[in-house]
Amino acid sequence: MTATDPALTALAQSWCALSLLHGRIEAHIERALQAGHDLSAREYSLLDVLSRQHDGDGGHLQMKQVADAVVLSQSATTRLVTRLEDRGLLERYLCPTDRRGIYTNVTAEGLELLEAARPTNDAALREALDEAAKNPELAPLVRVVETLKAPVPA
Numbered sequence: 603m604t605a606t607d608p609a610l611t612a613l614a615q616s617w618c619a620l621s622l623l624h625g626r627i628e629a630h631i632e633r634a635l636q637a638g639h640d641l642s643a644r645e646y647s648l649l650d651v652l653s654r655q656h657d658g659d660g661g662h663l664q665m666k667q668v669a670d671a672v673v674l675s676q677s678a679t680t681r682l683v684t685r686l687e688d689r690g691l692l693e694r695y696l697c698p699t700d701r702r703g704i705y706t707n708v709t710a711e712g713l714e715l716l717e718a719a720r721p722t723n724d725a726a727l728r729e730a731l732d733e734a735a736k737n738p739e740l741a742p743l744v745r746v747v748e749t750l751k752a753p754v755p756a
Contacts, residue, residue: 623743627730632727640721646723647672649691650717653708655666662697691715695745 632643641649651671655662663671669679683706686692691712697703708716731747734740 606623620743623734623740623747626734629728630730630733631723631726634722635719638722639715641715643718643723644674644682645673645686645691646716646719648679648686649708649719650707652692653713653716655705655707665706666705667707686712686752716727 617683628643631646634645635641635646639646648668651663651668665676665679665683668683669676672682674682683692683694687694687706691709692706693709694704694706697705731744735744
């Protein structure tokens with residue numbers, strides 16, 4: 603395969619379209635969450651991921667799992683957790699069975715902000731997808747996103 607191979611070019615164009623769609627959606631959600639709730643899209647994602655934790659087996663996430671879920675490095679995730687902790691939206695505590703482990707939970711204030719921001723996030727996502735669907739290059743990707751089902755945990 604060469605750099606001018608039509609298959610490679612088509613693949614690269616598809617990747618660019620997907621990247622463009624992601625960027626537009628993320629920017630639209632970011633603006634809406636910042637304006638309405640003084641919350642970034644990453645902060646919203648982190649609160650959402652951590653709010654789904656529960657007590658019991660497999661109920662808490664390790665920092666690497668959190669980093670993977672919000673698509674950040676572990677160090678960037680730690681900085682993000684610290685910022686939200688400083689705002690009183692998260693709290694950290696030692697794992698009761700492994701003193702080396704640290705858990706992070708969403709505070710009542712964090713849950714309240716998350717619930718207030720959820721409709722804003724959902725509406726901004728819908729608006730961004732509707733706008734992208736008007737673009738012939740992005741419309742097929744929008745249809746795929748709209749038909750995806752969330753994976754069911756094993």
